[in-house]
Amino acid sequence: MTEVQRSEQVLKVSNLSKSFGALQASKNISLDLRAGEIHALIGPNGAGKSTLIKQISGELRPDSGSISLLGQPVDELDRVARARMGLGRTFQISALAMEFTVLQNAVLGALGARGGVFRFLGNVMKDKALVAQAEHALDRVGLSNEAARRTADLSHGQRRQLEVAVALTMAPKLFLMDEPMAGLGAGGSQALTGFLDQLRQEAPILLVEHDMDAVFALADRISALVYGEVIATGTTDEIRNHPEVRRAYLGEEEAV
Incomplete structure (x- = not known):
């Protein structure tokens, strides 16, 4: 640069x-x-x-x-x-949806970047473009292998990584x-x-x-x-x- x-x-x-x-x-x-x-x-x-x-x-x-x-x-x-x-933000106290999976949290971040409104999670997860965007962000932070895990089951450090991934989905x-x-x-x-x-x-x-x-x-x-x-x-x-x-x-x- x-x-x-x-x-x-x-x-x-x-x-x-x-x-x-x-x-x-x-x-x-x-x-x-x-x-x-x-x-x-x-x-x-x-x-x-x-x-x-x-x-x-x-x-x-x-x-x-x-x-x-x-x-x-x-x-x-x-x-x-x-x-x-x-403007991407990560929090001092986690703002993740703990009962959702890692991938679901990332997909919701991508949905927010698109300007979409959350209604039914099942429908959102069928959007291939959103899922691909979320999966790319998870790969960036090293959480690809944790995509199906419930967020509440992650370690503290992994939750920090997920917060960064959610922010990344918003480019x-x-x-x-x-x-x-x-x-x-x-x-x-x-x-x-x-x-x-x-x-x-x-x-x-x-x-x-x-x-x-x-x-x-x-x-x-x-x-x-x-x-x-x-x-x-x-x-x-x-x-x-x-x-x-x-x-x-x-x-x-x-x-x-």
């Missing part, structure tokens, strides 16, 4: 603010996500990371500020419309990932880190993550969020050695 391509701004967040009563969860947050990169968002618990992701995805409406995707404002669009524009222009490493062991984190490193070439990733080993291995840029405010943005080395970031993490993330 050329430097010109990498500089393409896929997501732009400008002066975003959000309050819940007296609590200001987001304070004039500005950041961007560029083609081919992983931009990590770090911060202690309660810093406002998930609240920011919800505003970008359309789940929460900010009090002020603006969001654009590929140069198009999305402030008036709801979560579904933003997803159809290419996203960017990914919002909220703590994808949560609950994974060392082996699972390492495998997912390798997959995300490849995935960035298909669509850039705004990554919320507490696993600092994964953050430092993956991120092109890091923004540190403390009390709803971005206190620093920079490369891994710049953030690792930033005095304000070190103070904010003192006693919690001494590796930073």
Whole structure:
């Protein structure tokens, strides 16, 4: 990827603010996500990371500020419309249908990308194009052999893989990932880190993550969020050695 391509701004967040009563969860947050990169968002618990992701995805409406995707404002669009524009999301807490099979979950993702409405699962599963799209996504994340399994029977790591597969069925222009490493062991984190490193070439990733080993291995840029405010943005080395970031993490993330 050329430097010109990498500089393409896929997501732009400008002066975003959000309050819940007296609590200001987001304070004039500005950041961007560029083609081919992983931009990590770090911060202690309660810093406002998930609240920011919800505003970008359309789940929460900010009090002020603006969001654009590929140069198009999305402030008036709801979560579904933003997803159809290419905003793919994985969740801190799984949003999968646990009683459905792995393939059924992926097919429903593909149906959502088409703009279809879920009525009868049996009819949806007869759509060869949707099934093929879902099977391709499962193959991408290494879950082809698990297609017939009930999602509730998957390991935690496999459910994370399935969430990514569901997002892939929507051919996203960017990914919002909220703590994808949560609950994974060392082996699972390492495998997912390798997959995300490849995935960035298909669509850039705004990554919320507490696993600092994964953050430092993956991120092109890091923004540190403390009390709803971005206190620093920079490369891994710049953030690792930033005095304000070190103070904010003192006693919690001494590796930073």
